[in-house]
Amino acid sequence: MASTRAKPTLPLLLVLVAVVIPGPGDAQVSIYPREAFLPRGGSVQVNCSSSCNERLYLGLETQWLKDELESGPNWKLFKLSDIGEDSSPLCFENCGTMQSSASATITVYSIPERVEMDPLPTWQQVGKNLTLRCRVYGGAPRTQLSTVLLRGEETLSRQPVDEDPKDPKDPKNITFTVLASRDDDRANFSCLIELDLRPQGLGLFSNVSEVWQLRTFDLPGTIPKLDTPDLLEVGTQQKLFCSLEDLFPASEARIYLELGGRMLTQESTNSRDSVSTTALVEVTEEFDRTLPLRCVLELADQILETQRILTIYNFSAPVLTLSQLEVSEGNQVTVKCEAHGGAQVVLLSGAPPGPPTPQVQFTLNASSEDHKRLFFCSASLEVAGKFLSKNQTLELYVLYGPRLDEKDCLGNWTWHEGSQQNLKCQAWGNPSPKLTCRRKTDGALLPVGMVKSVKREMNGTYECHAFSSHGNVTRDVYLTVLYHPQNKLAIIIVVAVLFTLSLVFVAIYVYNQQRKIRIYKLQKAQEEAMRLKVQAPPP
Template identity: 30%
Template sequence: MLHNVSEWNSSVQCYFHCGSSREKERAEVIAYRRLDQPQLLLISPVKLGHAYNLSCFVPNVSPVRNLSVSLRRGNLTLHTATFWGHSQEKLEDVLVTHKATAQLEDHGQSITCQAVLDLQPYGPLFNNSTAQVLEVYDFPDPPTLTASPPPLQKTADIHLETGEELNLTCSARSAIPAANITLLMDGEPLQPHSGDSWSVGVVGLLWDQPGKHTLNCTVTVGPEKRSKELVVHVYEFPTPQLHVSTDVPVAMQEVSGRCELPGGHREGIELQVVVGQSALVSWRPSPLPFTLQVKEEHDGSELRCEAKVEGRAPKWSDVVRLNVSAPPHMDDQLCPPTHTWTEGQEVNQWCRARGKPNPVVTCHKDGTIILMQQPCIVSRNHSGTYWCNASNALGTTGRSITVRVEYWDINVGLLVALAVLAAVLVAGGAVVYRLYYRKKKIRQYKLQKEQQRLLALGDFSNGAAAAPNGSGPGAQP
């Protein structure tokens, strides 16, 4: 029995006597140490297409020459190392390394390091292994953070009206494997709903107060981490307010006013003032002062203020309907300076005036007042010069008008002579007609009698035949 062996490699000699002779045998004694668990040194995860080292470390091995170390990926042996040329005289640490390139199909494969210390047939067989899962990743493109509604301008910032909902989706669709995605708002995590393996999102974000907020999407794939940010500007797009100095102006009066937005609105909102269908002051920032030279034709027109911002429907202020007052006004079209009438015709409103309130028009001639609202039948007494006034609450105006009436007197003697002549002509015509009618009827009667006589006699022996109207051959007219 050998005890307390202290040499890793020694020779043992055995002497024995047989009779008078002395013999010896020699044997090599190799000490070993139980094989420790190998340590797999794998840098994982590994970027797709990049080279990486598979390293396996086996400490305190003896005898090393009996050791073999294999590196496998899945069922495929990548590399096996042996150490037959090493001495047997000490403990040794063994490091086996193999270089490989990360492929997409390598992701999720088991990387195994197997260490075998084979002392057979004179000693035991030690077989230890360790394994890790290989992670292959790829993150070629940055994450995308999309919003609905999308940004209104070419910048990445988002402008939202208070109370308007925002939906966010953060995606890393080019990442391998599925990424770890975190959504933050102003540094605080949001609770996203699950999208798919490459995206997450939140819906229904809204703010009821104006302000500025930062939305952050952080995507982690393997050791790489990338972020995408959006800045959300929450603003109010209020209804514009219209102020005017008066909504009951007088014609030719200058009306002033102002269109403005209350505080808290976003930049970029523009205003314009419209009267009727025409722009009074075109698009400018708030506040927007204006002046309007009021005319009679503006009466009933709507004065309003419009606000617009890119990507939003315009908003309108309350409408101010202009109620324009005007003093009386008379011109040649409304009240012509001369009139020519025919006696007996009916005339109505032959002098009018424009104004608001509607003017009352009266005309005077020889102390007689004529109201223009009432129709009248023209007589020759209407000829002459009139002075016509138009009055309303804002004033009075007037003008001179000349009226000429055309008429004809009736000649009674001529009418009687014409009547007698007409009677004589009628009587003479009646007598002539009577004579013509009687002569024609008598002739027809005689012809009929002669025909009847000839037919009664039956005198057709000479081939005579009745002719039309009872005449026979050779009959004389």
């Protein structure tokens, strides 16, 4: 029998009436199979039968290509081919003047053609939601189709691919939302589509999309920290430092410094979760008075920066001068301090107090107390609302004759014969004077500053003389040595007494030793007698 395409022109009202109104004599029409599960484009045989006993017309209403294979008085066997989608073929009968029908359910399945994932953003910030989109092409029935979001081989989420009556066409868009973390950096994401036909005994079919790698980054809530003074002095070398902590991945970050719009030569360091950069700047007079300093950090598609205005200044130390650095006692010396470049002298030691001026000076008569006197000069300069200061010092040398005072060289000394003594006699002066002490009677020298055993012959009056190229001075020193006459008889008596006492001590010691020996021998004899008495036989 030739294949025919069924005419879908049977009135819907007639079909509904046939379903609810039985034929004559309760005639019924049936269809087999009632349910069929087919691959897209497949075929199925459908049997229509009736219990009608009158004039019967039996047919099959379907939208697919059908062939009538066999027939009998109350039945017909049809083959439906090239079935493209889910449908419900309808067996109907005309039994006499009455009509009835029965329908079957055909479910069509197809393996998913492919699944695609949209490319991931170049960078994703940690703590922000990331939306991943997958597009599913093909696959039926949709009720048994699901999409899985994979991170590597780990399943993050699963969603069914439900049929949308408003949008039944392919592709089907599936959306996943993931909260990005540091652990997601360099992770591979993909979409897996699964058609589960195991309940129908057919197995699990799947397809996977292209794999995309995700890069994540994290930035702190702070900006880079600049560690540098606001003021830079001409002629100095200044270290500029900038850093930022608690960022990820620190190895991918770039940090640099710009001064006056010019990038500096610098050395950057990337550690586990921080970055820093250091630059050395030679501050010259070519710099403008003010320059912007920028620290810029670049990570992912983010830029963080810090800016500070630096002030360049030139401040020379004040010039401190003495009319003479070395002067003889009694001469005048002029002390002068000068400041330059807008600075003011605020202090000059020795000068009378007064308001700050560019120059301060005064004159003094040099004395021995001024020898090695330090003169201090301080100048101040206001820069960007801050007062800076610089100092200068000079030392004055005063030449003066020897000094031999009571406190440095005592006039009276009393020593005991045989004692060890040190004659402390110090002469002062510039240049340092030489000092000698001689006895007035015979010119004998008295060692100064040396430990010496005192003898009675050292007794006498000495003249100490200090001299230098700037004069000399003398001072008398009186040395008295105390001693006692020797008594030989007393010494002999003491020695004799000591000798006698020694003999007595030796005699007593020997006597005690002899007594202990006798006592010991007596004890031993008694012990022996007792032993013999015990061993003797009884009478």
